[in-house]
Every structure is written in structure tokens, then in C-alpha cells.
Amino acid sequence: MRPNLYEFAGGEPAFRRLAVAHHARCLADPELNHPFSHADANPEHLEHLAAYWAEVLGGPPVYSQRYGTESALLVMHSGNGDLTDLGRRFVDCFVAAADDAGLPGDLEFRRALRDYMVWAVDEFLSYPEPGDVPGGKSIPRWSWDGLVR
Template sequence: MTTETVEYIRYRIPEDRSAEFLAAYTRAAGRLAEAPQCVDYELARCEEDFEHYVLRITWTSTQDHMEGFRDSELFPEFLAEIQPYVGHIEEMRHYKPTTVRGRGASVPSLYAWAGGAEAFSRLTTAFYDRVLKDELLAPLFADLAPDHAEHVALWLAEVFGGPPAYSVTQGGHGHMVAKHFAKNITEPQRRRWVNLIQDAADEAGLPTDAEFRSAFLAYIEWGTRLALYFSGPEAKPPAEQPVPRWGWGVMPPYRG
């Protein structure tokens, strides 16, 4: 479970000091960029009232911010840049993200771009037809359930931004991970899996534009490498977590 926290600092800066304020934060941001406790940051300016600014900093945890960054060699340099504006702070607090989050429809999801549920159904049908004929992978799927391809289609659809059907009907991330325990997948088998699903994507008519295929392959690489790990003898079940959601050029945060 993530411990990330979001710090919001709200400033009211007189307009005649805005240029120096932005210059100071441009310099101070260099220290944030160097801090291992900092995930990302953004300074925004109000469109309706130019005197109002909001700085958003995502920290690996509140403790990492308060005891890690603030006790580090970077903090004095950071503070020196922003010290003249501390008196202009109207709010400085840490917030925890809630489960109320999502994306709007201004950019289509990978799920929609691919063609929706039917596209992922075609994909897994074509893929498992190839798998069962492949001498390297067929042994892993000797006891393949009749509805396995359908369930994987639901999984991929949810991962790429579709409805949460896999979570609702199959049990979510933990259920998928558990299916790989003690399978002892090898790297050659993982690599063959990656190659065959790309061939199946071609056969199923999934989009071939570079943006979609790079995002598609990024997840396939990420997912199969997790499967390889969880199939091994030293794997430990992960903490309960939601199904990962993939987007255009993005991936779940690095956990280490």
C-alpha cells in the first residue's frame, strides 16, 4: 500500500513580486529534483487572481518529508531561496489521496483506442490459439480452463482503462498474481509470451500506431516480468492493491 502524501502550499504573492517569486522557485526546484523523498512537484498560478499560487509536492511519505528532506543537506539551500516568501503562505498541509480519482474523456483510454471489449476478446482468442500450439509455452497451459482466455481479456481490458469487470467478477490483482504461484516460469518462456501476444495483436487487428503499441508493449513487459517473479520459489504474495491502470506513456509509480 502506498504511503505517498501530497503537500499543498498556497501563496498570495503581490503581483509586483511575482517575477522574483517564480525565479526563486525555479532555483529552489533544483533541490526538490535532487531529493529522493520527492516524487514530483508543480507550481500553479491562479488564472482569476494572479496573486494566488499553489505549490503541489508529492512526497514518498510525510515522515520522509519532515525527517528526511528537512534534515538533509538540500533543505537549507531550498529554504534560502523561498525564505523571503514564507510570510506569504496562506496554507501548508499534507493530504492523502482518496479513492475518488479517475480520468476525463478528453483523451481516449487505451481500451477505447484499441476497440473496446471485442478487441481484447479477439486478442486473447488469437493469443491462446498460438500458445497451445507452441512447444515452449504449451506445457504451462496444459490444464487451461475453457474460460481462461475470456478472463485474461477482462484483465487486459481493465488494465488499459476499461470497466472493472475483472475486479468485480474474479477478485482483482491478488487473484491474478496467485495464478502464477509455483509455475516456475523461465525467462525464455516469458520472452516467447511477449512475442506471441504481439503477433496476436496484429492478427486481432489492434491499432498499429507507435503510441498505442509502445504503451501496449510496456505493460506486457511489466506484467510478464511480475509474473516471472511471482512464479518463482522465493515469491511472497503482495499486499492487497488495485488492478494497475495503464495510460498513454505512463505506468504505476516506481515502488522499489
């Protein structure tokens, strides 16, 4: 039996590296720079991001136990208008950051990461206003085969 995505990636240290690398790529992107330059308003942003991705991809429920629900996260990121191009850029930065962070280059693993992020961006962009987000959404789980229902 193969390990889950979190374990295959290398556990918590891998997701910390991924969050740092992704943030750096977003800051370097001329369109993503503005929203990501405000992360200093929350000095724990990278820790939260790493914990979130780790939990989604099979790691321990650190994000949901310490920081909140999927609904709260969706509300925080809603109400920003049409961000379709930013979403594409975000995915591109995520894919490149996996290289920067030294995550395994296994093609099936990389496909699962990309598929997750495309799904996640679509999910986040599907709530244009905070009032559109349903309450009670829990942190999603993603496996080698996609969204775990």
C-alpha cells in the first residue's frame, strides 16, 4: 500500500518548504504580488498555509483544530471579484513551488498535486461574496484519486 500524499511528499517539513516556496513565487509574480504582499498582516500566514495543505493532502488535522473551518477560510477569500487569471497564476506558482521545495518528482504525485490545486482554486473562486459561502464546510481531503467524499 502506498503512503498518502502527505507522507509521500515528506510530511510537515515538506509542506513548510512548499508554503515558503509558493509564497516567494507569488510575491515574484506581477499580478499575485499585491494580494500576497499583505501576508505580513498575519505573521503566521505561512504556518497556516502549510498546515492547511498538509491536512488536505492526508496529514494531521492541525489546521482545523487550531485555525478554523473550510467555511471560514472560504469567507476570508471571497468577495474579491473575478480572479480567474489570478487563479491560473496561483496554480502555476504552486506547481513550480513543488520543484523549488524539493517535493518528489513522481508524475502521479505531481498530477495529484496539480489536480488538487485546480479543484481548490475553482472552489475558492465559486464564492464571489462572503454571504455565498455555506456554513459548516469541513476541510476537504484529497487523495491520489482526487477528492475524498
